[in-house]
Amino acid sequence: MGDIKQAGRLRPAPENFLSAEQITAVGSGRRDFLRKSFLAAGAALAAPLAARAADGDPDILNLPPWATSLGLPVATNPYGMPSKYESQLLRRESPGLTRVGGASVSFAPLQGLFGIITPSGLHFERHHQGWHDVDPAKHRLMINGSDPAFLKKPKVYTMDELMRLPSVSRIHFIECGANTGLEWGNVAVPTVQYTHGMLSCSEFTGVPLKLLLEDCGVDYKKARYVLAEGGDGSAMTRTIPMEMVESGEVFVAYGQNGEMLRPENGYPLRLVVPGVQGVSWVKWLRRIEVGDQPYATKDEAIHYIDLQPSGLHRQYTSIQECKSVITTPSGGQTLLSPGFFNVSGLAWSGRGRIKQVDVSFDGGINWKTARLEGPIQNKALTRFNVDWVWDGKPAILQSRAIDETGYVQPTYGQLRKVRGTKSIYHNNAIQSWKIVEGGEVSNVQVL
Ligand SMILES: Nc1nc2c(c(=O)[nH]1)N[C@H]1C(S)=C(S)[C@@H](COP(=O)(O)O)O[C@H]1N2
Ligand SMILES: [Mo]
Secondary structure, eight states: OOEEEEHHHHHOOOOSSEEEOHHHSSGGGHHHHHHHHHHHHHHHOOTTHHHHHHHHHHHHHHHOOOGGGGOOOTSSSSSOOOGGGGGOOOOOOOOSSSSSSGGEEEEEOOGGGGGSSSGGGGOOEEEEEEEHHHHHHHTEEEHHHSSSSTBSSEEEEEEEHHHHHEEEEEEEEOOOOOGGGGTSOOOSSSSSHHHSSSSSEEEEEEEEHHHHHHHHTTTTTTTOOOEEEEESSOEEEEEEHHHHHHHOOOOOEETTTEEEGGGGTTTTOOOEOBBBOGGGGGGGGEEEEEEEOOOOOOOTTTSSSSOOOSSOOOOOBOOOOEEEEEEEEEEEEEEOOOOEEEEEEEETTTOEEEEEEESBBSSSSSOEEEEEEESSOTTEEEEEEEEEOSSSEEEEEEEEEETTTTOOOOOOOHHHHHOOSSSSSOOOOOOOOEEEEOOBBBEEEEE
């Protein structure tokens, strides 16, 4: 095991992050969840489950009033909401991270989510100039060429016109390039919500951009780049290489998890660029231009670049490399007692499918291959699970993902050797969670 750095010791966590107590007390009844999974698995391990039954548990012996009375009528909530007991499972901002909330980020509560789909109301948000609820009847998408030779028939589409066209529905992850950015230099934040919560995964529905460009008479020989432009005040513009569009993977989306996009996620239209960092998934998409060279926009020439140890910057990085994180147990949670736990997490790669995830319980010395929950999809989150019997002694949990190209997620030592410590973006290092004898879980870095 290498050198270990611990959260809070090197740089104190900002005050307003949830304390460990808050996380275990609230976060989706996680404390209860851990207790239940311990008991359920205890049965499989022939642990003394009968002790509770013999004592007599009033919560199973006595009928509650709701079991013997008429419940609420249908459509009491015409649009359904989560149980009041889940009211603490929320996306949260990191106070002080930015000066104004309109140019900020809220993080998805990964510690309380199951499977791979992020409920739309918990999808992370990143706005450069605030969000708007845009009237779809007034929204337009224009497609043009920087030179008439690149695209013969420039067009303007209404939402109704777009929604008549052949559509696709695909599950993809979106990760902000700055996800885990606070951890480049040091351990900075206590929970997985803040280390990895600029990550979400949805089923998106929309029209392949390829189809629209061909409808407008694109000349693929001349037009090798696409510029995507958002309608909000941030003038969000990004270059996308034409090969990505020609592959058929890039689409203009109006649907998210079976309904229209949420306003915060770009309603009524956003670009979906599978595998590519979030900034290219332009929201409130209003214009696509085709050209013969990269556009060198502010959001790719001076932002979203990585300062290297050499003093030079990496530019035009786009693909989110293979990465994974254990979400349960994770920083801020507490294991209630020694015994069985289902260790669960997420893996993803901007280059395709996840091939394997290994989990270590001793800080990277020994590894055990996790179960991948299928179907394993292209450029989507993949849920992994692995059985663990905690002996009550200190442990360090890590996950290491391998994608279908054979790329292996790096350690902090390996990543920093190449990339240094001065970047903000594109940190895909192996995450470590330290567990102490009392069961408290905290964020540490193992080099
Ligand atoms: N028009 C527009 N598109 C945008 C942004 C923006 O501020 N304006 N933010 C970008 C960034 S940096 C990210 S990470 C994603 C976030 O998408 P989400 O808010 O749906 O999670 O949207 C991208 N698209
Ligand atoms: Mo982002």
